[in-house]
Amino acid sequence: MSSYYGDRSRDIPSWDSFDNPDDDDIVDTSEYAYASRDHILFCIDASESMQTPFPDQDTPEGIIRGKSALHQALDAVAKIERSKVITGPADSVGVLLWNVDPSKTPSSSAGNYKPGTQVHQSLRTINAEEIKRIVKLVEVAKDQYDNQGDDEDVQTTQPDVFGETFPPCGQKEELNIADVLVTCNFLFRDAGTKLAGNKRVFLVTDNDQPPGSSHNRAPARTVYGDLLTYGITINTYFISRPDHRFDASLYWNDILDREGEESVLTTDDGLAELADVMGELVIRQAPKRVQFSIPLKFGGKDGDIEIGVSGYAMVSSQGKGQPKLVRMRGQTVEEVQIKTEYTSAETGAVLKDAEIGQAYQFGNEGTVRNVIEPNWWESNEHQAEQQMYADEIVRLDNERRQREEEGEEEAEDVEMPQQSRANGKGKGREREEKPKVVARTRLQFTSEEVAQFKSMGLPPQIKILGFQGPNHLDVDENIKHSYFIYPNETEYTGSTRTFAALLKSCLKLNKHALALCRFRTNTAPEFGVLIPQEETLNETGGQDKPPGFHIVILPFRDDIRRPPKNMTDNLVATEEQAKLMSNVVKRLRIKAGRYRSEAYPNPALAYHYAQLQALAFEEDFDPASPAAQELDRTYPKHGGMHRAAGDFMKEWNQAIEADDRAEERLTGGRKRTAGTRGGGGGDAAGDLEEEDLRDVRGMWKMGTLEKLKVQELRDWARFHKISLTGKTKKADMIDTLSEYLEQEGGAGGKKTKK
Incomplete structure (x- = not known):
């Protein structure tokens, strides 16, 4: 048995979209796309205004020097990439800067991209070397920024490293937005087909009227439409300057096809929005791996309709993960392939899968000699007995046929074991298979037989048995983590359409489905309930809750216990x-x-x-x-x-x-006043009444003080002003009270049992 853990794709198939305008009952599932990877291209404006520091702020703690928008944007990029080493190691991040001086742009980054753009980091899976480069750039800028000192008379300037790395172009040489979006399209194209998942462009700028905004907007609209066709969305972060508030309605709302309330969101501070998004991206997201892909059957007696579904775990525990086994081969690191083999303890030879079986202990191997012998059920003695039964069955059948021919009444059939009937059919046929060899203290089964025991003959599937209202389901019946199922078109074409219709019907009728579920080949069948979930959207129009079914595993009778x-x-x-x-x-x-x-x-x-x-x-x-x-x-x-x-x-x-009920509960049903809280001494006359106390003196005379509770002993001692300080054990308290009663002149009690 061998297994290999390589870079397996964690992408989950999305629901295939379909469009049928003639049928209103069909639900459009084009918005149900699901992705587990994130591919982000930072598209940052490097113009002169973006590299101009913001005004300094005078605070009681001292002066806070203002950073430029470019400085803050690159700082956010560095933090996001550092965090994605852990949170999303399979994600891709790229950095593109535009409005850079073409004459000073490195020739290696020009390529097929538009002049005036600089690809600082290609769009590919993140790696430590590229992240180090941008982190180093930000650290050098921070050092140059901090070296300017705290003198208020010194004006804050942009670090030289940004001007040298991304030299801004002149205002007349700034790029048309269509050229910028075309370069973004080229970067996603050059990244290849491995970019399956969520593809986004983070566009950062402070220019609300770029070149071409007054007369030539059609090319930008066309390129934006091409990006949407390829599944690439654009998130804009518009930055307002101290002397100018960004107005997205002048140009950007038109080419990005934004209207109404969506255009209002673009007037917020882009740097603050970028910081919020950075907080979302650094959250570690557990990859949503497919737990099972099985058929879903419903309709008719035996499930006439069959579609494919995939199940995902809603809750998973996060761990440090297992390190991979690797070896150094030259300058590269290769992952080790894991292979497991079973060998014979006697000969040392490698055993094949067919030579290995599963056996269960039957008896005590420590006291019973484990003798290897032929199976009695296949021995000659057993076969002779079975042959005798077979001959008897044949004789009875012949007599019955003879009576039927003569018109006599049928006699009662003699019931024989089912196995004997089967052996009767094979009369005279020689057995070709050899008798199995078994041990006296073990029962041996094949892997197929063991799987049959667990599955009870049911294949992996979800079979809907019926529908009922939600009032039949109690909250305390949910004792296991549920699954969430989506349609899967891989095995059954049309699963998405049928699944969407089933979901819509359950939501419309307010019903959930009862089903018999077996999710994997190594699990036992379980009963579950399919609870429909309707799709919900958040304030920004993104998907908050996806549409589908939650499968809640119902407990068996002995799984439910009364709460304490x-x-x-x-x-x-x-x-x-x-x-x-x-x-x-x-x-x-x-x-x-x-x-x-x-x-x-x-x-x-x-x-x-x-x-x-x-x-x-x-x-x-x-x-x-x-x-x-x-x-x-x-x-x-x-x-x-x-x-x-x-x-x-x-x-x-x-x-x-002030609630007396809490006092009664704390003292076991006896009312206490506020002076007794904390178990301290207090005034005896104000703490307790004598009629509330147990007859400690009488129980002492009977020698049964050990039957009293510790709190009852403490209450009696407090009432009679007997100090129990340092007495934590019940036996020590009884000794102290017994000495007090003896000194009081009581009629000598019996010796208390300890």
């Missing part, structure tokens, strides 16, 4: 307490409106990835540095929480402290 009493037998809050808690919750809500687990990485994994990043870029990693301390994003922000809802928390705590 301490989870069900709880006190119900009053309306006032609920209202006070709602005030706390409102102040502590997440800004996004919902919790996103991927935005809060595992601190241990984040620490591990930070170390790998430092090794990859040959940097020092200091665990005590502030950057390393910020890796744990799950630590609660107590200061901000108390500033936002501190007063409401106090009100809620006071309402709980």
